[in-house]
Amino acid sequence: MNELLNNILFLPEQASTFAERVDNLHYFVVGVTMLMSFAVGTAAVFFFFRYRRRSPTQTTEYVVPSVKTEFLFVSLPLLFFLTWFVIGFRDFVFVSTPPKDAMDVYVMGKQWMWKFSYPEGPNGVNVLHVPANRPVRLLITSRDVIHSFFVPSFRIKMDAVPGRYTQTWFEATKPGTYQILCTEYCGLSHSKMLGEVVVLAPEEWDAWVKEQRKGSLQNRQDALADLSLVPQPARMAEQGQKVAAEVGCFKCHTVNGEPHIGPTFLGLYGKQETLQDGMSLRVDEAYITQSMMDPGAHLTSGFPNVMPTFQGKLTGPQTAAIVEYIKTLRTPDIRTGASSQGPVYEPIQ
Amino acid sequence: MSPSSSIAAEPGAVPAPDEHHEHHPSYLVDGTTVKSWLLTLDHKRIGVMYLIWVLLFFLIGGIYALIVRLELLTPGPTIIDAMTYNRAFTMHGVVMIFLFMIPAIPGAFGNFMLPLMLGAKDVAFPKLNLMSLYLLLSGAVIAIWGMINGGMDTGWTFYTPYSTHTTTTVAPILFGAFIIGFSSIATGLNFIVTTHTMRAPGITWFKMPLFVWAMYATACIQVLATPVLGLVLLLVVGENIFHFGIFDPARGGDPVLFQHLFWFYSHPAVYIMVLPAFGVMSEVVATYSRKNIFGYRAVAFSSLGIAFVGFFAWGHHMFVSGQSTFNAGVFAVLTMLVGVFTAIKVFNWVGTVYKGAVDFKTPFAYFCGFLYFTVFGGMTGVAFATASLDVPWHDTYFVVAHFHFIMVGATIMAFMAALHYWFPKMFGKTYHEGWGLVSAALIILGFNATFIPQFLLGNAGMPRRYYEYPERFQTLNVASTAGASLLAFGFIIAAVYLTYALVYGERASANPWHSRGYEWLTESPPPTHNFVGPQPTYTEEPHFYVEPEKAEVPDAV
16 A cells, blocks of 8 residues: 555655655645545536526525534634644654664765765765664754755755754665755755765674774775865864864863863763753754854853854864764763863764 | 715826716727826726736746746756756746736736726825836836846745855846835735725625735735845845845854745745635636625635735745744644635635536636645645645655645636636627637646646655756656646637737627626726716625626626
């Protein structure tokens, strides 16, 4: 049944956990739509024949609907629409909420290519390698204009907006190669901004990671263009530390847990932070990015609004690297109160 | 009761020369110089001039559409290069939306019919009315100048930061659209004041024809939403030339802010396009079924309802832009309310046919097409508002197919229906009914053949605004292009027999459809001040077909 409907509706194959959920609602919605169009059409056609004009000046009865009829006219569509909404919103929450154990990949759109970077090493252009049956969270940004990351077989899509991170996630269900398309018009070669997701079986994935690590220094698939002049460390976090030192983050932020002019980076990621306006929020990629680009937007309580913006001063990969660096600054010592020995690298994987 | 005693004399109206009172020539021959047309303050002549211009703009937009469709015949380059293609689809969108869809029905038929339907001699501000036509034309001239001198490649949505970075000439086209916005505001303002102050005795709010209700609701949106578009377009022009940094993240701006401002206008703008269409169809279905509108008040209020909730639905364009999940839920529900209001209309239109006396004339054929496009297009709209389904569909051909069904399909059906329905009233001539039906059938078929494959293309995952596409999408693209040529053929036929009818058509009687809409209570074509002799009395609601026909209005001399 699923296969048949899939073919009739020209849907691509279902290759993620989200795809099946979307398609089930899709069938329901399209089915109701067809049925309604058919019912309204049939009623109309029947009336045209049943009530055709007998004389040019024929008179007609004065018919007005009862309140009951009008109530039916309102409640029937509303009932269906709300059902769609409830199912659709539940699924939307599902795709908007990455599981905690998801593996992170940074995605950057750029006229006209997709760049991928893994926190623990390899970078890639236009080809995203992921393991099957494992949730992958994509942290998406853009370097120039708005792009949109779309994998039809996974039924996921998320805009890549310059200056901020958006996120989506998927769990691929079968190994294979799936197309990535850009769906937000981004200029001359918009339609050539294609890529692919290569979903690997677990053992192939392990082999691929090993291979990438081995050759990561001499034989990278593609170095991120903006960092190409700097000798590149293998890991984003290390790059991030370097960049942070270069642009002067450490003049105000410590990494040993002591507050200075700004909050310390140690243990910052994932922390529930109280803001100056009394609100609180959890520090995540989006918040860290925003604090770099628009520091005054959500000031942490107890710190002055003195940080300059790094908008336009940091490239997408540099921003991602700093975010990744801050994410590594987590240590069990912080809870016990022992003095920190500096950054402790915790692979996200 | 004479017309002049019941209606306040409008300040700008030119008093008719005395000798014309006796011959009461139709508005078409009352003054034949070029100047008497170009500087006229008669709402009917202004309506006719609007009609001529929007038809020309429709032709230009249609040519761009065919270029785009031809290019998409093969997966790679077909007839033009990528840059030309990007400019072509941008111009197709800009011309069709700002120069055809938005002004077409209010400008041409609203102007012509609204005063007639209210028993008024003219609109409230005749000079402002003429000015809105010239504002539209000056905007169009500036925009078309921009198209010829470089063109623009942003798509009609002008998303930043692309539109602020592109090297093509954005400024004149956006500035043109800005000026066109003033035309829209002026027309809306004029209609609101006319509806409030110029109704003839007997025409209470609930005896107004439904076309007037629809125009009134449209006018409210035009007046409230268009300023937002005007300002945001100016900001983009400023950003493009002076690099202010309002929307450009490289300068601390917010690109999504543009989307909020843009859609705050452009989503209600969808209803500026379809509400007049709904109004036309309420008149057409009543006339050709010879029935009172089933649930008059429900249809009238649902127009206002759509105008109101239309303002709270813009966020559904941004489900995948990174806005909060909660936002998506709120905008999803609010968008569905538009669907509910539209459903009320659809059911009541079908209810109007029930126990009617159906005469299957050309406008009624368009009504059938309209009903189908509205139900299918409207329900796919609600499907879009269903947040999880929007994720894969967003910015694919499914969107293109959906809005062509509801915005273009419904509006074109209504525009063609209006053109045929009011043709005898406007020009005093009749057209060939057989050719009318043939062309209607071709247009409806062609429309389906063009856009149903596009729904499927969207399902298959083809993004919109693609110059080249993967091979697997070709079959459906070929089908769509074939449909588009059928559609174009249908329009050509209509253009031919309507032009023929204009010159050689038979004289139409005052009320060839035996309609009881108020606009038929005068001659065809109407005299300069709309009514001669005693003003008609308005005691019954429009489209009251219970009693036998009274005496016919005499034909024009």
